[in-house]
Amino acid sequence: MFEFDWSSIAQSRALLAAGMWITLKITLVAILCGLAGGTLLALCSIAKSKILNTFAKGYVSVFRSIPLIMLLLWFFLIVPQLLKAVFDLSPSIDIRLVSAMVAFSLLEAAFFCEIIRAGIQSLPKGQSHAARAVGMTPVQSMRFIILPQAFKAMLPILLTQCIVIFQDTSLVYVIALGDFFRRATSIGERDGTLVQMLLLAGLVYWIICSLLSLTVKLLQLRNSHD
Amino acid sequence: MDYKWNWGVLLQPVATGEPGTYLGWLATGFLNTLVLTLLAWILAMIVGSLFGIMRTLPNRFAAALGTAYVSVFRNVPLIVQFFIWYFVVPELLPASVGDWIKGLAPYTQFFVVSIFSLGIYTGSRVCEQVRAGINALPKGQKNAGLALGFNLAQTYRHILLPVTYRTIISPLTSEFLIVSKNSAVASTIGLLELSGQARQLVDYTAQPYESFICVTLAYVALNFVIIRLMGWIRNRTSLPGLMGN
Numbered sequence: 001m002f003e004f005d006w007s008s009i010a011q012s013r014a015l016l017a018a019g020m021w022i023t024l025k026i027t028l029v030a031i032l033c034g035l036a037g038g039t040l041l042a043l044c045s046i047a048k049s050k051i052l053n054t055f056a057k058g059y060v061s062v063f064r065s066i067p068l069i070m071l072l073l074w075f076f077l078i079v080p081q082l083l084k085a086v087f088d089l090s091p092s093i094d095i096r097l098v099s100a101m102v103a104f105s106l107l108e109a110a111f112f113c114e115i116i117r118a119g120i121q122s123l124p125k126g127q128s129h130a131a132r133a134v135g136m137t138p139v140q141s142m143r144f145i146i147l148p149q150a151f152k153a154m155l156p157i158l159l160t161q162c163i164v165i166f167q168d169t170s171l172v173y174v175i176a177l178g179d180f181f182r183r184a185t186s187i188g189e190r191d192g193t194l195v196q197m198l199l200l201a202g203l204v205y206w207i208i209c210s211l212l213s214l215t216v217k218l219l220q221l222r223n224s225h226d
Numbered sequence: 227m228d229y230k231w232n233w234g235v236l237l238q239p240v241a242t243g244e245p246g247t248y249l250g251w252l253a254t255g256f257l258n259t260l261v262l263t264l265l266a267w268i269l270a271m272i273v274g275s276l277f278g279i280m281r282t283l284p285n286r287f288a289a290a291l292g293t294a295y296v297s298v299f300r301n302v303p304l305i306v307q308f309f310i311w312y313f314v315v316p317e318l319l320p321a322s323v324g325d326w327i328k329g330l331a332p333y334t335q336f337f338v339v340s341i342f343s344l345g346i347y348t349g350s351r352v353c354e355q356v357r358a359g360i361n362a363l364p365k366g367q368k369n370a371g372l373a374l375g376f377n378l379a380q381t382y383r384h385i386l387l388p389v390t391y392r393t394i395i396s397p398l399t400s401e402f403l404i405v406s407k408n409s410a411v412a413s414t415i416g417l418l419e420l421s422g423q424a425r426q427l428v429d430y431t432a433q434p435y436e437s438f439i440c441v442t443l444a445y446v447a448l449n450f451v452i453i454r455l456m457g458w459i460r461n462r463t464s465l466p467g468l469m470g471n
Binding site for chain 2: 065066067068069070073074077167168170171173174181185194195198199201202205206209210213
């Protein structure tokens with residue numbers, strides 16, 4: 001049987017915390033950009049224009065049919081060249097971090113689009129008719145009547161998706177970006193403590209995600225009492 | 227961008243000196259992805275159904291066990307689960323079993339670990355679908371079964387489950403697609419499935435775009451086949467008189 005040595009974890013606290021900070025940065029950027037992009041895509045997919053519909057549908061199905069690992073590899077291949085060509089960036093910028101952020105933002109836009117579209121379409125048609133009838137423009141009716149209600153209704157699903165993003169960021173392992181999980185494994189390999197570092201990583205993810213899931217459940221309960 | 231396209235590289239013999247071409251590598255990768263996806267999906271259906279049914283049973287202990295299973299496997303990232311099955315589990319088992327596992331050929335080890343990790347992780351998602359499907363049935367179905375003199379097992383076998391599976395085919399199709407994509411995570415512990423081969427190809431040929439395009443198209447094709455297959459099953463098994471079938 002294996003002998004555990006937990007003291008080494010205390011020594012690598014700072015490194016692990018730095019890794020968790022990178023994990024959180026990717027998660028937050030992916031959520032914010034994904035929400036913005038996803039809302040735009042959702043509006044495209046319900047717009048009257050055939051071209052916009054097709055664009056949104058194509059975007060979503062392309063991003064959803066490629067494994068996340070391939071997506072990360074693709075963007076790690078393309079983004080550095082693009083950045084060099086367009087912005088002439090200094091080499092001090094963390095290319096891996098930027099690539100991961102771009103990949104996750106674009107991917108999550110596709111997932112959020114599906115959630116938001118479903119949220120909008122679950123509202124009764126009368127809502128937008130009423131908004132138009134009291135003199136609102138289509139944009140105003142979206143902005144003040146439809147979207148606020150849609151977002152409230154789909155909040156639990158949106159939050160669940162955020163938990164999924166938080167877990168999925170661990171896949172940046174494949175482009176050697178030092179997020180929480182990557183650092184845990186490299187510390188484990190360095191000190192010969194891989195087994196307890198992996199168990200620790202699993203435990204940390206489990207605690208954070210369980211707490212977040214619990215929050216979502218409570219929120220759902222509160223919503224259903226309204 | 228001054229990238230030199232060279233599709234011919236795929237037909238060149240591999241640089242390791244072994245027989246075969248780079249295209250052959252991709253074909254092997256595709257086969258590995260296919261087999262891994264199918265076996266993991268079968269395992270996920272078995273494990274997921276078992277725990278999903280347990281979560282709906284009147285027995286508190288069985289239900290709690292099902293809840294614990296879902297909580298653990300849904301709240302830990304898949305790549306962490308792969309690493310734990312591969313590096314940690316053999317260490318925690320009794321030494322004789324652990325040594326036996328570590329003595330297996332690397333390829334066998336990668337494959338078995340990948341099937342377990344992916345299958346049991348996906349099982350926790352299937353479990354939720356099965357549970358939701360059973361809970362969505364009208365209460366009268368179960369009561370009627372019991373009233374007719376079926377015992378609980380017979381009620382599940384002959385009344386509840388046949389309807390449940392036929393109503394959850396759409397979400398199961400999504401899960402099947404998700405398994406095929408998640409199988410790419412197996413490359414992180416060393417299994418050379420499609421995405422693993424894609425990376426190896428880049429290391430050997432320095433032609434990333436050709437390799438990535440081929441592999442991406444292969445995944446899209448696999449998705450298409452799964453959608454068609456599940457659509458066919460859905461049409462064959464759809465319940466008459468229901469919306470959306």
